[in-house]
Amino acid sequence: MPWWVATADLLLGADCAGCGTPWWGACRECRTHVTGEPTRLTRPTPAPVGFPLTATAGPYDEVFSGLIHAHKEEQALMLTPLLGDRLAAAALELLHAVAVDPGSIILVPVPSSAAAVRDRGFDSTAALARRAARRLRVAGRPARVSSLLAQRRGLADQALLDAGSRAANLRGGLRLRRPAGLLGVDAAAPVVVVDDVVTTGASLTEAVQTLCDGGFDVLGAATVSATVRRRSAGSSD
Numbered sequence: 001m002p003w004w005v006a007t008a009d010l011l012l013g014a015d016c017a018g019c020g021t022p023w024w025g026a027c028r029e030c031r032t033h034v035t036g037e038p039t040r041l042t043r044p045t046p047a048p049v050g051f052p053l054t055a056t057a058g059p060y061d062e063v064f065s066g067l068i069h070a071h072k073e074e075q076a077l078m079l080t081p082l083l084g085d086r087l088a089a090a091a092l093e094l095l096h097a098v099a100v101d102p103g104s105i106i107l108v109p110v111p112s113s114a115a116a117v118r119d120r121g122f123d124s125t126a127a128l129a130r131r132a133a134r135r136l137r138v139a140g141r142p143a144r145v146s147s148l149l150a151q152r153r154g155l156a157d158q159a160l161l162d163a164g165s166r167a168a169n170l171r172g173g174l175r176l177r178r179p180a181g182l183l184g185v186d187a188a189a190p191v192v193v194v195d196d197v198v199t200t201g202a203s204l205t206e207a208v209q210t211l212c213d214g215g216f217d218v219l220g221a222a223t224v225s226a227t228v229r230r231r232s233a234g235s236s237d
């Protein structure tokens with residue numbers, strides 16, 4: 001491979017992360033797919049006790065999962081606007097569903113482990129949250145991001161665990177970063193927890209529980225995508 005091809009690949013990315021067609025970022029078809037999915041409320045089956053009202057912008061299909069994975073694991077930062085705008089759309093769907101005008105809102109990203117952020121070089125969920133807040137403000141909805149949550153040390157990577165282990169792993173696994181009175185944000189502003197994907201619901205449930213315990217008013221959660229359970233005769237879950 002000539003050096004300039006390798007360099008261009010490194011700098012620009014060679015393929016669409018959603019479908020693999022030669023492209024930079026997300027191709028036109030994948031963009032149309034991602035932006036064309038209707039926002040909706042979602043709930044895993046079974047849902048953990050305390051699972052919050054949650055809105056999402058699409059199913060965790062091949063296109064969504066490819067783009068989210070590339071953004072998170074391959075630092076495909078050119079995808080932040082596309083995915084962050086969809087997160088904003090999901091947040092608006094949630095606000096519509098709660099049917100109250102909360103004024104300004106705080107978006108709180110579900111935290112990754114410090115080690116994962118270090119390995120990846122950036123916090124993809126926080127990046128999506130910042131983009132979503134900007135999009136919401138453009139839409140006339142005052143919103144800002146506050147990373148109020150952190151993982152406790154010793155938490156296993158959720159992605160490596162099955163559904164049952166995820167909830168157990170996370171129980172008590174999050175903490176408020178600082179006592180609520182010292183956060184420097186308007187603690188009276190209601191909170192929307194945000195994440196890239198909801199699978200078992202364990203992360204969102206734990207995040208909401210931790211914030212409620214800290215005295216925050218949590219409206220619910222918003223995600224870019226949600227896994228859709230396929231029903232099959234032999235399924236044991």
Ligand SMILES: [Zn+2]
Binds near residue numbers: 017018
């Ligand atoms: Zn594509």
